[in-house]
Amino acid sequence: MKITETTFPITEVREQFPALKRTYHGKPAAYFDGPGGSQVVKSSIQAIAAYMENGGGNLHGCFPSSWETEEIIAEAKKAVGDFLGVQTNEVAFGANMTTLTIAIAxxxxxxxxxxxxxxxxxxxHRANVDPWLLxxxxxGLTVRWIQVDTETLTLDLSDLNDVINEKTKLVAIGLASNAVGTIIDLAPIAKRAKEVGAWVAADAVHAAPHMLIDRDQMGIDILLCxxxxxxxxxxxxxxxxxxIFKDLEPYKLVPAPSYYPDKLETGTQNHEGIAGIQPAIEFFASFGEGETRRQRIESGLVKIEAYENSLATRLREGLAAIEGVTLFEADRSVAKTPTIAFQVKGTAPEKVCKIMAEEHSIFTASGNFYASTLAERLDINKTGGWIRAGLAPYNTFEEVERFIQAVSELK
Known part of the structure; x- marks a missing residue:
């Protein structure tokens, strides 16, 4: 599906993100840092504020604000269930994906x-590596690695049957690279894991905004985002x-619940933050059609993905045409998120980002983004890592052209 600003409701979308009204040095701020954290939709901000304004309460109390908190958590888990294709009693919240992964590991x-x-x-990303290594x-477990093909920027699956073998108990895999955007060919990996009875733990943090996820259909056992x-x-x-959850024994306080999913949710949760989850998921559903929220999310994501890919195609083409710019990406046959990693010859990545911000009011980031093993394999750490431009449904073609022009003016 090809989609443009004339067929995508970009004006209505942008009106839902208060952060887009920001200016910097007298120019509208253009956010290309979505892979590091997206801007927040207004309905989510309002839900967070409303929870706090109405009086929050901790769980299991005999008063309205406690009951309301429990209802908000329940509704958030229903929304996550629709978003990820899972049961609500399989969903747990925590401080962040890294903390949860460490606890699960x-x-x-x-x-x-x-x-x-x-x-x-x-x-x-090391959040789906180091907890398992620790x-x-x-x-006393043995660790095996699926290597990256540095020429194609995809995983090398040529020796998959040896890497995943009868001794394998768990395979940790990211659904998409947060650094270079490659969407992983998960099917053969999950299939091989199931053949040997291994669990699949998938990092969907980078993938979740850009592609439909169905945990069970994808052969995933433990999914995090x-x-x-x-x-x-x-x-x-x-x-x-x-x-898996019912037999999991995470570290917890003695009086804390021993039943799932609560046993993974140590301490008092961020209730006001949880209040903002359902509206964020409803944002995806608002683009779609169907009788159920899951159906609306699915069809909505198709439209979002098409629009983001249109933006990304133009940005990739524009950057590739600039002398001295090197793109780090898989070829066109490989599906990718709208995330573009590049370097500019003769200018350190951090300096590029500073110039983009100070002279053009464009916010983008540099570094290895915790994909440090990939960065080492590509030998880019010594040159400051990548410059990473990430696109979201609130970005515009005008912003993409600003980005391309800004890079072309670098001296």
Whole structure:
């Protein structure tokens, strides 16, 4: 589907994001830093404020603000269930994806023994690598790596049957690279994991704003994402299959619930933040049609993805035409999120970002974005990492042209 600003309701979309009214040095701010955290939709901001203004309350109380808090959490989990294709009793909230993954890894490690193996990848954000490496170290597990093909910027699956074998207990995989945008070919990895009885733990933090996710259909057992990447608050989300969740033994206080999903939600949760999750998910559904929220999310994401990809295609083409710009991306046959990583010859990535902000009011970021193994394999850490431009449904073609022009003017 090809879509443009004439067929996408960009004016209405932008009106829903108060941050877009910001100016910097007298120019409208253009946000290209979505992969690091999106701007927040107005309905989510309003829900957060309303919760706090009406008087929040902790759980299990005999008063209205406590009951209302419990209802808000329940409604948020229903929305997440529709967003990820999971049951509401499989959803847990936490501070962020990293914290949740560490807790889950610690708990799962109790079920493994020395000699068992886990698999991680060279493409992933370290939040879906290091918690598993630490767990493996604690329990004497062997770690195997799915390597990245540095020429194609995809995972090398040529020896998949050896990497994932009868000793494998868990495979940790990202659905999309937060650095270079490659959408991972998950199907053969999940299929091989199931053949040997291994669990699949998937990092959907970068993918969730840009593609429809159906945990069970995709062969995932443990799925994690973060609402602040899809127009909501800073809340981590875990969706763990019920048969795994019921046996999970996370660290917790003695009086805390021992039933799932509550047993993973240690301490008092960020209730006001949780109040902002459902409106963020409803933003996706607002673009779609159908009798159920899941159907509206699905059809809505098709439109969002098409629009974002149109923007990304123009940005990639524009940057590729500039002398001295090197793009780090898979070829056109590989599906990608609207995330573009590049370098400019002779100008350090951080300096590029400063010039973009100070001279053009364009906000974009540099570094390795915790995809440090990929950065090492591509040998870009010594040159300051990548410049990363990420697109969201509130970006415009005019902003893309501003971005291209700004890069072309770099000296």
């Amino acid at each position: 610690n708990a799962l490690g109790k079920q493994f023994q020395a000699g068992d193996e886990i698999v991680v990848t060279e493409m992933d 767990m493996a170290k604690d329990h 973060s609402a602040y990447k899809f127009f909501g608050p800073h809340i981590g989300i875990a969706a763990i299959k019920e048969d």
